[in-house]
Amino acid sequence: MKKLKIFLPIIVIVFSCKTTKNDDWQELFNGENLDGWVTKIHHHDFDDNYANTFRVVDGKIQVNYDSYGEFNERYGHLFYNKSFSSYHLKFEYKFTNQWLKDAPSYTYRNSGVMFHSQDPKTILKEQDWPISVEYQTLAEEVEGKLRSTGNMCSPGTEVFFNNEMDARHCISSSSKTYKWNEWVKGDLIVYKDSLVIHKVNGNEVLRYTKPQIGGGVTKGFNPDIKTDGKLLTSGYIALQSEGQGIEFRNIKIKEFN
Helix, strand or coil: CCCCCCCCCCCCCCCCCCCCECCCCEECCCCCCCCCEEEEECCCCCCCCHHHCEEEECCEEEECCCCCCCCCCCCEEEEEEEEECEEEEEEEEEEEEEECCCCCHHHCCEEEEEEEECCHHHCCCCCCCCCCEEEEEECCCCCCCCCCCCEEECCCEEEEECCEEECCCEECCCCCCCCCCCCEEEEEEEECCCEEEEEECCEEEEEEEEEEECCCCCCCCCCCCCCCCCECCCEEEEEEECCEEEEEEEEEEEEEC
């Protein structure tokens, strides 16, 4: 009997892959009020916005001390009430001419944006700084003297810089110096615990890797929270107040899948 040759059609199945990025930007600040944000100020309970430190003025989040008698180390942070992992954060900032003279001298024309922070609900009343990493914002202090912005500071954390653990609390960026009263655009690009990139006015000025819990600076924390060596894959974002007036606007985020 003659064998029949049977030809079966080859079916090729093509899977379409989605991009790893979500192209939608989310506005974190609605320009009208502080809905979605909570405060934690040193010496005060969670969500006590002492003396209306953080407020909305003309469509901007403003840090203002006009109702303070003295600063008294009231380091404050305004947290967005959601944790983020991998993302691109954009914001703009400008300093005001308000500075409390009993604040530490280093706080002059100095503020920042904290990220990969511990949950603000876990910050104790007498804890001065959240365990977090900081995109530090600075402005010119002395005319003609370099003072970079977009630096990295590490309260209760550590990072790898140039492939080595860097013990410095702050690592300077390569940015130029900006006047205190001009708007500056900041970009923070975070890939979980692998890579962090800082940009200033669209230019990359700093990158580092392996953000993790460790080091010093932060005081008054719950020791159960500070697990040194633990890599930080996610956390909260916060705007800082430390005795210097500042304004923030156009705060938005694009999460990576």
